[in-house]
Amino acid sequence: MQLALFILFGGLALAGAINLLVQKAPIHSALSLVLVMGSLAVLFLLLGAEFIAFIQILVYAGAIMVLFVFVIMLLNAQPSEPSRASRAARWLGPPVAGLLAILLAVRVAGRYHRVPANLGQPMFQIGDIGQALFHQYLLPFEVTSVLFLVGVAGAVMLAARPEEAPQPARQECPEPADSMTREKGAGA
């Protein structure tokens, strides 16, 4: 049962990843990644990580990837025209990717041929996660939340449409120099 599910969803994940590479249009790549994420969520369930599995769905697939799809739609991203600019990537890329796969998969992962004694139902409840998160990992948690806040603020700043030049009517003191600098500031 475990093995069957692993093969099924592991295979799905791999297929999704490969599809991500093969597909031309960004939207297809994005959806492939959603497939990978869904499969991984199932694998997480197999590994007894229920919480992570659903967070994976909720946050990764349901929020982050939605964002991607959104941006793709917003920018109407079409398959990019072929370009052969980067020689380094062309010559170096295949061996690098291949070697990475071989090294990581065969040499590194090959060392862990072990099956632990007692695997089974998840041994922790949702509460344990909360406990760990707010005691042992409180500092990282807070740091990441600050990071997140900053990230959100930055995203809003970056994506905000450059403001139009301020209209004279709305300005309190329409000094030309002032408006110049404002325009510059908005442009930058």
Added chain:
Amino acid sequence: MVVSLADYLVLSALLFALGVAGFLFKKDLITVFISIELMLNGVNLTFVAFSHYLRQNAIDGNLFVFFVMVVAAAEAAVGLAIIIAVVRNRNTLNIDKMDLMKN
């Protein structure tokens, strides 16, 4: 037959390598970004697998994944905002055309 840790690790290694390949070969910015997310996912799988097998269902690996997700979310927000800004200015998503740094 049982699934061993190695199987999960191999899977995640392959996912990671595919992510690297995507990063290197894909030409539009968004797909490159997506490839990064794929790499992160591959790593996440190793976290959970290690947590499950090596530490006997320890909670730590799960929390790492949790943090990775939060960071990924922040990264996605900022990164996509940057992509939007870039496209607004350069009017292209092709990564090879973003060569203002050249020369």
Added chain:
Amino acid sequence: MTIGTFVVVAIVKALIALFILTTLIAYIQLAERKIVARMQSRVGPTRVGPFGLLQPLADAVKFILKEDITPTASEKGLYLLAPILSVTLALLAIAVIPVGPPLQIHGWTIPLQLTDLNIGLLYVLGVTSLGVYGIVLAGWSSNSKYSLLGSLRAGSQMVSYELSLGLALIGPILLAGTLSLHGIVEAQAGGHWFLWTQWLAFFIYLTAGFAETNRIPFDLPEAEGELGAGYHTEYSAMKFAMFFLAEYANMITVSAVATIVFLGGWSGPVFGPAPLRILLPIFWFALKVAAFLFLFIWVRGTLPRFRYDQLMAFGWKVLVPLALANVLVTSFAVAVLH
């Protein structure tokens, strides 16, 4: 339980659930038409069958037989995928909804739900959060500007309100101390519905739920006046029906979750002989869900539509802060009480 029986039981349960659900959806639709008609001083469907009761069947036949148009400029694969995704996810969400306490029959314990997850609520949220894909993909793949605008609207609306939806649920979760739907119901046993203490969360949840299902007054994505029919403008026949199905399935999910989380689920006065004892909780549950569904219809019949910027502003500037405040207050209360 061997794997074989497990699979069989699962499939049987799934089929039963599916059947009930589709029937239910069909009749909710009929009910909606009738009720709205009454509200608007009309009669509604009466021709097919007594009181128009066979109308859903006729509609179904009609959907199946209608010409299935696929726009040539569309992305075929995604165009097909979108409605399937929508309806599948909508139906999947129902899988963890318990309609009553586990049945004890011949020593077998049959939970009245497809599966009982430790973190059922999370599952529901996760699956419904994926629902947005169906809408977004539909709009994208149709390659039509109305569809695209509709799906963009729908997408951002759902993503926005999902936040307040989830936050609103945290209050009751804090009180219940579990994410299991079963556990949440049991935490409200004896009439201690979370509605009493979490009325603010209930209001937020309800509002967000209307938005999540794209119902009036938040049906901007399919605003007929502006967008034709929004993201499914280009869809017809069975594919359109699937969106239809998904919307009503989502309504049911939202109602069921509201019932479970705020209204004590199947709890209610249980009395009488054994069969009645088994059926009464299910009845109570159905009643509460029906009340919610009626509310949906009622609101549709009375309220006008929001303007889009009002909608987003309301979501981010009113609901989210309120939900956060509620979470804060609740956690303090929980911390103090424990």
Added chain:
Amino acid sequence: MPINLHLWLIPTLCFLGFALNILFGRLWSKAAAGTVGILFPAAAFLWGLRAALAWSSLPVHPYLESHGAWILAGPLRIPFGFQLDPLSLVMLLVVSGVGLVIHVYSLGYMSEEGGFYRYFALLNMFLFFMLTLVLANNYLLMFVGWEGVGFASYMLIGFFFRRDSASRAGMKAFVVNRIGDFGFLIGLFYIFQLFGGFEYTRVFPQVMRMPAETGWHGPLTLIALLLFAGATGKSAQLPLYVWLPDAMEGPTPVSALIHAATMVTAGVYMVARSAAIFDRSAVALEVVLAVGALTAIFAASIGMLQRDIKRVLAYSTVSQLGYMFMACGAAAYGAGIFHLMTHAFFKGLLFLAAGSVIHAMHGEQDMFRIRTLATGGLKRYAPITFWTFLIATCAITGIPGFSGYFSKDLILEKVFTGAAGSRFWWAVGAVAAAMTAFYMFRAVFVTFFPARGGEAEHAPAPGLAGHAHPSGQEPATVVAHPAHPHESPKVMTIPLIILAVLAAVGGFLNLGDRFMRFLAPVFQPAAAGTVALGPETPAAGWLKIVPIVAAIGGLCFAWWFYQWKPELARRSAQALPRLYALVFNKYWVDELYQRAIIAPLTWISRRLLWRDVDQTLIDGSVNGVGRLAQAAGDRIRRQQSGYIRSYASWVGAGAVVVLLYVLWLGAR
């Protein structure tokens, strides 16, 4: 807590004067800058006077004042502190007193010059360093002052920096001093190695426990000789005296203060201060005596034929410093210091008076030209200058009753009778004294008296060195040959009078050997232990007569040559042309140095070090590295393609390499 003299205030006050003038002087009027420049040294002098008045009530001698550690590095621990004993008290008063007088004089002398504030700032800075040198309680702090005065001297010699000869002279002084300082510095290292510290109170007691040395090889001999090397530089002794005559390029008050009265005596002070060390080395004493005597007669002989009044005085200074070293070499340090003091008075006075002459003659420094220009004798126009100059001349030549008589007599007597003395060097000293009298009175007669008959000594000098800086024209004032020589203003004549009084009566300080007794405690311990000194020769009565005879003889000869029979000078010069040329050109020492030392050095520097080593080897390798980097960068630059994917590829390649390394090399 005994009386606190706050000695640190003395140098600090001077430093304040320097700082204020250098920072704000540019903004001030000349009057303000001058006031500041004088007030602070005056305050320092008064404070020194206060210390002198409190001297008798001091409970402990020497008085020590410590201001904590100055340098702390491992075993090296150098305190920052001051010491007041009779020796430094004398030096303190001489330096600040004469310094103050000369400051006042400068007010008048420099009134026409630009850079007024800079002049006073530097003068104050000089005082600051000089007083630090004098008051220091350890060798290193003394060295700081030593170098500081060298720097101040360099700045002041080159004060008229627009004039090439002035800045060259400044550099020459600095470089020549550095040679001496090098010896001094090595001596200091040796002292530290031997005694583990620099404080006098730490070094001398240890020295006194060491046996006397007779050979060349003893550590104390080595130290003494190294220190003396420093002294020959600073005090312009053979063979490093060459800078002092050139230093006359500086303003005349600077010559008076630095190159006559104070700084150049620092070497004498240092030797006297190190009396304990010198006393223990017969060889060192002998060297000091010989060098002193040789310098005295050597410089005196040059002085006899100089035409430039300031140069005469410069060689005279060198010669007189030789006397002081003779005294030290005879282990009669007190006599040396006594001469140092009287010399400060009369030589300061001589320079100031010479400055007054130059001032009167609007920049003319050639005595013979002055004589021609000032018809009827300059003494008519500038009587005060004349009389003070005459008093100073009497003092320096040793006319009985004047201060120089007492000190020079004492030195000659000590050289004859002293334990480390010698008759031969005494004789040399006596001859030098006669020469001194000759050239000094020559200067008086030529400068102030009207010419009688034919002009003497107009023979153009064979060789050019003497005319290299023929008249080293004073300040940038245009030499407008005046028909109206005039007496200097009061601000200049009053200092002259003050110094004249001191030069006249200063010798009486030692009446009844009081001055010697006062100084004795400083040198007493030195004489107490085992000393490399022989027995004293008893003094003979005729010893007192000889210097007087020498002085009068010199006076007579000068009168004979330059007043009575002026043509005699020219005739004698023509009779002995080679000797005349030799002496007139200062024995060609500068040329010798130029040929023997500077030229080879320059050649090595130019040809070998510059062209071969520096240009070919070092520049070549440096440029080669640069070119290599450039070429490599040019290649590598192409990797900077600007494509994100290229960069990512390289990052990936790096990851692969790291993995390979870890897997095959690290983890096995």
